[in-house]
Amino acid sequence: MTQFLKAREGILTPEMQHVARTEKLEPEYIRQGIADGSVIITRNDHHRGANPLGIGGRLTTKVNANIGTSGDHADIAEELQKLEVAIAAGADTVMDLSVGGPVDKTRREIIAHSSIPVGTVPIYQAALSARLRGKSFVELDVEEIFDTIEQHASDGVDFVTVHCTVTQEAVARLKKHTRILDIVSRGGALMFEWMAFNKKENPLYEHFDRLLAIAGKCDMSLSLGDGMRPGCLSDATDRGQIQELILQGELVERCREAGVQVMCEGPGHVPLDQIEANMILQKRLCRSAPFYVLGPLVTDIAPGYDHITSAIGGAIAAMAGANFLCYVTPSEHLRLPSIEDVKEGVIASRIAAHAADIARGLPGAMERDNAMARCRKKLDWEGQIALAIDPVRARALRESRHAADTDVCTMCGEFCAIKITQKALTM
Amino acid sequence: MTQFLKAREGILTPEMQHVARTEKLEPEYIRQGIADGSVIITRNDHHRGANPLGIGGRLTTKVNANIGTSGDHADIAEELQKLEVAIAAGADTVMDLSVGGPVDKTRREIIAHSSIPVGTVPIYQAALSARLRGKSFVELDVEEIFDTIEQHASDGVDFVTVHCTVTQEAVARLKKHTRILDIVSRGGALMFEWMAFNKKENPLYEHFDRLLAIAGKCDMSLSLGDGMRPGCLSDATDRGQIQELILQGELVERCREAGVQVMCEGPGHVPLDQIEANMILQKRLCRSAPFYVLGPLVTDIAPGYDHITSAIGGAIAAMAGANFLCYVTPSEHLRLPSIEDVKEGVIASRIAAHAADIARGLPGAMERDNAMARCRKKLDWEGQIALAIDPVRARALRESRHAADTDVCTMCGEFCAIKITQKALTM
Numbered sequence: 001m002t003q004f005l006k007a008r009e010g011i012l013t014p015e016m017q018h019v020a021r022t023e024k025l026e027p028e029y030i031r032q033g034i035a036d037g038s039v040i041i042t043r044n045d046h047h048r049g050a051n052p053l054g055i056g057g058r059l060t061t062k063v064n065a066n067i068g069t070s071g072d073h074a075d076i077a078e079e080l081q082k083l084e085v086a087i088a089a090g091a092d093t094v095m096d097l098s099v100g101g102p103v104d105k106t107r108r109e110i111i112a113h114s115s116i117p118v119g120t121v122p123i124y125q126a127a128l129s130a131r132l133r134g135k136s137f138v139e140l141d142v143e144e145i146f147d148t149i150e151q152h153a154s155d156g157v158d159f160v161t162v163h164c165t166v167t168q169e170a171v172a173r174l175k176k177h178t179r180i181l182d183i184v185s186r187g188g189a190l191m192f193e194w195m196a197f198n199k200k201e202n203p204l205y206e207h208f209d210r211l212l213a214i215a216g217k218c219d220m221s222l223s224l225g226d227g228m229r230p231g232c233l234s235d236a237t238d239r240g241q242i243q244e245l246i247l248q249g250e251l252v253e254r255c256r257e258a259g260v261q262v263m264c265e266g267p268g269h270v271p272l273d274q275i276e277a278n279m280i281l282q283k284r285l286c287r288s289a290p291f292y293v294l295g296p297l298v299t300d301i302a303p304g305y306d307h308i309t310s311a312i313g314g315a316i317a318a319m320a321g322a323n324f325l326c327y328v329t330p331s332e333h334l335r336l337p338s339i340e341d342v343k344e345g346v347i348a349s350r351i352a353a354h355a356a357d358i359a360r361g362l363p364g365a366m367e368r369d370n371a372m373a374r375c376r377k378k379l380d381w382e383g384q385i386a387l388a389i390d391p392v393r394a395r396a397l398r399e400s401r402h403a404a405d406t407d408v409c410t411m412c413g414e415f416c417a418i419k420i421t422q423k424a425l426t427m
Numbered sequence: 428m429t430q431f432l433k434a435r436e437g438i439l440t441p442e443m444q445h446v447a448r449t450e451k452l453e454p455e456y457i458r459q460g461i462a463d464g465s466v467i468i469t470r471n472d473h474h475r476g477a478n479p480l481g482i483g484g485r486l487t488t489k490v491n492a493n494i495g496t497s498g499d500h501a502d503i504a505e506e507l508q509k510l511e512v513a514i515a516a517g518a519d520t521v522m523d524l525s526v527g528g529p530v531d532k533t534r535r536e537i538i539a540h541s542s543i544p545v546g547t548v549p550i551y552q553a554a555l556s557a558r559l560r561g562k563s564f565v566e567l568d569v570e571e572i573f574d575t576i577e578q579h580a581s582d583g584v585d586f587v588t589v590h591c592t593v594t595q596e597a598v599a600r601l602k603k604h605t606r607i608l609d610i611v612s613r614g615g616a617l618m619f620e621w622m623a624f625n626k627k628e629n630p631l632y633e634h635f636d637r638l639l640a641i642a643g644k645c646d647m648s649l650s651l652g653d654g655m656r657p658g659c660l661s662d663a664t665d666r667g668q669i670q671e672l673i674l675q676g677e678l679v680e681r682c683r684e685a686g687v688q689v690m691c692e693g694p695g696h697v698p699l700d701q702i703e704a705n706m707i708l709q710k711r712l713c714r715s716a717p718f719y720v721l722g723p724l725v726t727d728i729a730p731g732y733d734h735i736t737s738a739i740g741g742a743i744a745a746m747a748g749a750n751f752l753c754y755v756t757p758s759e760h761l762r763l764p765s766i767e768d769v770k771e772g773v774i775a776s777r778i779a780a781h782a783a784d785i786a787r788g789l790p791g792a793m794e795r796d797n798a799m800a801r802c803r804k805k806l807d808w809e810g811q812i813a814l815a816i817d818p819v820r821a822r823a824l825r826e827s828r829h830a831a832d833t834d835v836c837t838m839c840g841e842f843c844a845i846k847i848t849q850k851a852l853t854m
Contacts, residue, residue, distance in 0.1 A: 070837055070838060070839065070840045071831065071840035071841055071842075072828065072829070072830045072831055072837040072840045073828060073837055099839070099840065099842055100840065124842065127842060128842075131841070180797065180800040180801060180804060181800050181803060181804050181845070182804070182845075182848045182849075182852065183844055183847075183848040184844050184845065184848075185844055186839055186842050186843075186844045186847075188844065189844035189845075189847035189848045189851070190842070190847060192847075192848060192851050193847050193848075193850065193851040193854070195851075196851040196852075196854040197851070197854055231800070231803070232796065232797070232799070232800030232803070233785065233793060233796050233797075233800075234793065234796070234797050234800055235800075271782075271785050271786050271793075272742060272743075272746050272782050272783060272785065272786035273746065273786035273787075273788075298742065298778075298782035298785075298786075299778060299781050299782045299785065299796055300796040300797075300799040300800055300803075301781070301795050301796055301799050301814060301815060301816050302774075302778050302815070302816045302817075303811065303815050303821045303824070304815065304816075304817050304820035304821045304824055305774060305775070305778060305816065305817065305820075307735075308734075308735055308738050308775055308778055309778055309782070311735050311738070311739055312738055312739050312742045312778070312779065312782060315699060315725065315739045316699075316743065319699050319700065330824070331824050331838075332838075333803070333811075333836070333838075334821060334824040334825045334836055334838075335824055335825060335827060335828045335836055335837045335838060336828060336836075336837040336838050337838075347729075347732060348732070348735055351725075351726060351729050351732060351735055351736055351739070352739065354726050354728070355698075355699050355725035355726045355736070355739060356699060358660065358698050358699065358725075358726065359698055359699035359700035359725075360700075361700075366660060366661065366698075368728050369659065369660050369661070369726055369727040369728055370607065370659070370660075370661050370727075372659070372727040372728050373607040373608050373658070373659030373660075373661055373662075373727055374607060376608060376658070376659070376727075376760070377607060377608050377609070384730065384760075387728060388728060388729070388730050388731065389728050389729045389731075389732065390729075390731050390732065393731035393732075394730045394731045394761060397730070397731055397757070397758050397761040397762055398761045398762060400762060401499065401500060401762040401763060402499070403499045404498065404499055409760070409761055409762050409763075410497050410499040410500055410762045410763040411497060411758075411759075411760075411761075411762060411763050411764075412497065412526070412613055413497045413498035413499045413526065413527065414498055414558070415498075415526055415551065415554060415555075415613050415617070416613075417610055417611050417612055417613045417615065417616035418608070418609075418611065418616075420610075420613075420616035420617060420619075420620050421609045421610040421611075421616045421619060421620075422609075423620065424616070424619050424620040424623040424624070425609065425623075427620075427623040427624055
């Protein structure tokens with residue numbers, strides 16, 4: 001029985017109690033949120049080592065880090081290091097998006113080592129397996145696609161992205177409303193290619209009940225991928241994107257009827273002034289299902305700095321209703337991220353999530369900020385470093401230049417505003 | 428005669444025409460904006476080498492980079508390098524905040540080398556000169572303070588920050604409404620100390636007419652400093668801050684009566700959900716004067732990453748009415764910024780400004796983004812690099828990992844969504 005079905009029956013599970021404790025919320029609030037679908041607890045029954053994670057409603061904003069190999073760069077040890085760095089930097093989940101090297105082994109190692117939930121996109125692997133057998137993804141039959149998803153479920157994957165809503169209807173609408181960048185989602189592009197080649201409906205949509213059965217068996221959460229998410233500002237909030245969102249809303253209801261936990265994925269590249277509307281729209285069309293957004297990136301011109309463009313968009317999105325931010329690293333649009341990129345990406349997203357949680361007025365969200373402010377007033381540098389989001393970097397910067405007065409910093413030196421003010425207050 | 432007085436008389440100056448051209452706006456729009464005070468052109472008549480810069484109204488959002496020495500680190504050559512790096516990264520102005528080494532020489536060198544407007548905070552230098560003569564800032568008499576300002580005006584400083592509104596009234600209000608961090612503005616703290624020691628009103632407020640006379644003579648813009656800007660989220664939008672804003676509004680009117688160009692400075696550390704209200708308030712209380720904000724930083728816990736916390740706040744501020752963003756570097760709160768910090772800080776602020784200009788619907792703001800999207804569709808990597816906000820970094824990241832297929836990147840390799848989609852579209 002899934003957490004959703006238990007919540008519906010009024011059962012308060014240990015997982016719900018765990019989430020209530022970590023979120024400093026009433027267990028009953030968690031149970032009700034799960035029962036009405038505004039909250040999910042993502043943890044596959046087969047992933048024993050993972051702490052159950054709550055996403056949605058009035059819970060804190062969560063951050064995901066994408067890791068995984070590519071055909072051009074595949075090293076399991078490096079991926080495990082990325083996992084470690086992501087957790088240390090404050091990621092709440094990781095997604096293993098491997099498409100290179102021994103992907104089964106990579107996924108299983110990541111799951112075995114991870115104390116946080118692990119997500120995947122099974123059709124990436126289906127595409128790779130086909131390629132390794134000298135076939136193309138489009139030649140796979142429906143059985144082979146679902147076999148891969150089943151494999152991920154039994155391996156203990158906590159949530160899977162499934163691009164069910166790239167349907168014939170949605171694609172037709174996308175084509176009529178000309179875009180600059182068409183489809184930029186890997187999973188979305190694969191499904192579109194499969195449909196175009198086979199002249200058939202998207203099998204993940206047509207056989208959605210099979211997905212529900214697989215997910216329900218081990219309480220794996222479904223994350224409804226937005227295969228037609230905008231890949232540039234100009235394509236944002238267009239008919240193709242919103243058509244897909246309507247379809248996501250319909251599938252959210254089918255998940256709830258089947259007792260399966262579900263969240264929705266969202267854009268992407270979105271101009272600053274359209275972000276709030278996108279969040280309101282998702283909450284309405286998808287009946288308050290948790291919203292998992294990639295960015296949004298608020299400009300297209302900053303490759304090398306897209307952790308910043310997406311921290312801007314992510315903060316506004318989370319303030320306006322997004323519950324879960326997928327990080328973007330400085331290497332987005334340029335290369336597979338390095339270990340250092342993973343850290344930079346997680347920290348930028350954590351800043352966005354935290355700023356939004358303060359704006360949302362979550363209880364206790366500002367405690368650490370107030371503690372930092374008090375340390376600044378006392379010129380307590382060790383206290384400031386300990387409270388910093390990245391104590392190692394804070395210390396390195398501070399210690400790289402030495403002030404003559406050890407109680408100030410080299411920015412103002414003897415003209416430290418805090419020292420001057422303290423003195424003046426006693427005059 | 429200042430640009431303001433000429434605009435009032437209906438004269439279209441070469442400076443207004445220059446600004447109209449660079450902003451792609453009608454010259455008459457610029458003239459009217461200057462006449463009603465919503466736009467300023469900051470350029471001191473004595474700064475021959477600088478291009479006149481328009482700030483305010485429907486003009487693009489501008490970015491300032493603070494440079495300058497401190498007592499702990501003073502090197503003119505390094506400051507000139509910072510100037511060069513700031514301009515290359517896209518700064519619209521620099522402020523020389525030097526308080527160490529030969530500050531007169533540093534300022535004059537920066538002005539001589541700068542093609543963009545240069546701002547200063549003259550009382551920093553007044554404080555330093557006092558210290559060098561074995562005195563304290565509080566022992567300076569009113570003449571000495573105004574002599575320094577006069578010196579900066581005749582050196583060609585384009586705009587000066589003057590902390591006029593740290594008045595006895597505002598300080599009394601601040602003290603009643605207990606803050607965590609009291610005053611964190613260097614200039615604000617100095618004025619507060621002077622007032623506390625001398626038991627007198629703020630001389631910059633009491634003798635504001637002298638400031639107007641100095642500024643009017645060479646068309647130096649006044650930037651009304653917010654000496655009581657919040658230094659942590661908890662202190663934001665409190666009575667002290669808003670009292671000062673009311674006083675700024677009154678001084679804006681006195682500037683306009685005297686024909687002097689003026690802008691207002693604003694916070695600081697502000698929670699995400701209070702930023703828009705702060706912008707609306709300034710525009711109302713200060714009669715649409717251009718608003719120059721420092722950040723705002725949306726959390727206190729990220730020293731080492733405050734270019735990101737302020738890019739988030741700056742983007743929202745600029746979308747909601749701020750016209751001019753003062754950058755914050757990764758070293759803020761920790762040390763005097765390095766040359767590399769200057770670059771990081773300018774680029775983060777430029778991203779925020781550009782994202783906001785798109786959201787504001789400024790004509791042509793999205794052209795470069797659309798060009799980037801078209802290059803992405805064509806997998807035109809040289810085109811993408813050329814359009815990037817930092818082509819050097821974009822190239823370095825791309826070339827650090829080599830894809831087997833040279834037309835894709837190592838993120839997806841053969842599973843490039845753009846390639847797959849192009850193929851599927853022809854099926």
